[in-house]
Amino acid sequence: MLAWAALSPASESLAQTRRMGLKMDDAKYLRLPRKSSNVKLKGALPVSYNLRELLPEIADQGLDGTCVGWSAAYYMRTAMEAGKLGLGGQPAKIAATAFSPSWLYGQVKSGLDNSCAEGVFLEDALEVMKTKGTALLSCAPANCDAKYDQCDDAAANYKIADYATLFNPKDKDATPGQRINAIKSALVEGKNAVLIGMMVPPSFIEEAAQFWQAAPGESVDNTAGGHAMAVVGYDDNMNGGSFLIANSWGKAWGSNGFTWAKYDDLVRFTRNAYQIFPEPAAKPQPQVVTLKGNVDFSISNGGMPVHSTLYKGIQVTPDQPDSKIEMITYNMSQPYSSGTRFKMVINNSKQSYVYILGSDQQNRVSTLFPYNSEEVITSAMVPANSTVLMPSANASFTLDEVKGEDYFVVFISQNELNLDELANKVKNAEGTIVQKAYAALGEEFISPKEIAYDSGKIAYEVKGDPKGSVVPVLVKIVHQ
Structure with missing residues (x-):
């Protein structure tokens, strides 16, 4: 028309x-x-x-x-x-x-x-x-x-x-x-x-x-x-x-x-x-919380508890060339079987673009959010103080038949990113999933030392105006 x-x-x-x-x-x-x-x-x-x-x-x-x-x-x-x-x-x-x-x-x-x-x-x-x-x-x-x-x-x-x-x-x-x-x-x-x-x-x-x-x-x-x-x-x-x-x-x-x-x-x-x-507001004061959020996973009969581990092996060297920064990877507290259906909810305090990739030990990489099809192109933008249910109210993520370790790689970004390019970079990079994620975005990542990850739940907090524009959140599911 x-x-x-x-x-x-x-x-x-x-x-x-x-x-x-x-x-x-x-x-x-x-x-x-x-x-x-x-x-x-x-x-x-x-x-x-x-x-x-x-x-x-x-x-x-x-x-x-x-x-x-x-x-x-x-x-x-x-x-x-x-x-x-x-x-x-x-x-x-x-x-x-x-x-x-x-x-x-x-x-x-x-x-x-x-x-x-x-x-x-x-x-x-x-x-x-x-x-x-x-x-x-x-x-x-x-x-x-x-x-x-x-x-x-x-x-x-x-x-x-x-x-x-x-x-x-x-x-x-x-x-x-x-x-x-x-x-x-x-x-x-x-x-x-x-x-x-x-x-x-x-x-x-x-x-x-x-x-x-x-x-x-x-x-x-x-x-x-x-x-x-x-x-x-x-x-x-x-x-x-x-x-x-x-x-x-x-x-x-x-x-x-x-x-x-x-x-x-x-x-x-x-x-x-x-x-x-x-457009984002002017640069904030160093101790002002500028981004705060959390991610929740749930299955039909309840939540999916997590615990966190320090995932070593990533080097961030902006100030001290010999220092190693440890980054948290969240792990589901129990394994889940093929066919398990679950949803994800992201809460964010600041207007941000949200992107999600899925990966596994076979190096398969898929784009999970935003979801695009012939009928609709979904915006990655999530307004401030909002929650987004993924993939949708009437659909769920489902573990397929390929067992091993599955990963959710969530990018909370101040700037718009190309998700297909991200997926290709992650797939073609060498190393662990953390190293692959960093290889995909490099200096656009906010240093882990600038992010306060919660050790008891999937949550993060950033203060001030650190270098970089992307907060990474990594979640591992043992798929049995």
Whole structure:
């Protein structure tokens, strides 16, 4: 499906001042990494959550098809920066920190689009924000006709770390409740706006006020086109449960440019939704805990207890050439037989990429997480203060018929890694599994002397800003 701001006759007259401009392609969207459905926020979601105090003043895209620039740069990226700087409720300072919709739109629009009327893909804009950054509005004021090459260098200071889709529009088994919770969780986890691509029904253009809900008979098969917006809050008690939407149609639309969209109607007309992950914070103080987490294994009838051993043989020589650093490898306290099914839960205090490899004494190496298939590419990003159940709620890891020693190699990384390359390096390296793991990443590993491993459970803690960006967690299972 490909859709953008083509207008139905019913809404054409009003839409002369209500332009959209979002291109959508299901195949393009589904090729992006999707946030694992098994990532859960620690604790219950609050009844309501609102980021409105972090937003700049509501703006109007006018007759330009630039909704992607306004939603992604002006609203979402500004809210992210305002939250980082603690500017909530300070409109003048937020305005000075706002980001440019025109610079972002100009990065991804067609070279033939001289009037900013054709629209663009959110996916393309987010990739620019990840790889090139985003320019400030003070450098690149809103002007469709302007070129802002002079802002490119400064824009690189404002990159996002990554982004992930929240659901599959073609998944007929996904319930409205699952999609609602995916958006709510992303808002609370990220403390930032969720970007959506919505197929806009006529009632959203013509009738939205403080509240919006679809008119009787409206369907996704008869809409005015695709529109990008920012979801900036929710309230379970607002009109039976609603999301707060920041739109780019000026203050005359909705309620001063916002509307509370009823949960079920919002997710029914929303085809695309994205969670955006910020760049890591500035370097912390040496004694501040910057990363803390644990890993739990379980089988159907209970837990899988572990004990730890110091796995010798790895040399780390940044300061003392003759010193040896001992690294903990966790061992299951008892052997397990072929066919044993088990799950893994990872809890992490800091936003991180999580990668898992499996290996054995026959040097078979497999990629276990993130899981990719023809249907879905799973994002490796796990938000801060979240848990992720692996491989999934309705699947388990299973020990095969090859007996011996099996290993789980878990990498908790600040930076994005190529899992297939990691697997090949581990497979082709010489030595023990620990030596293979170190050979795969080398200096990217945080030195074991900088990591406090718990000897009684699979847990780790890192303080300050040590050299490297990856915490390794190694687990051995005796397979009998």
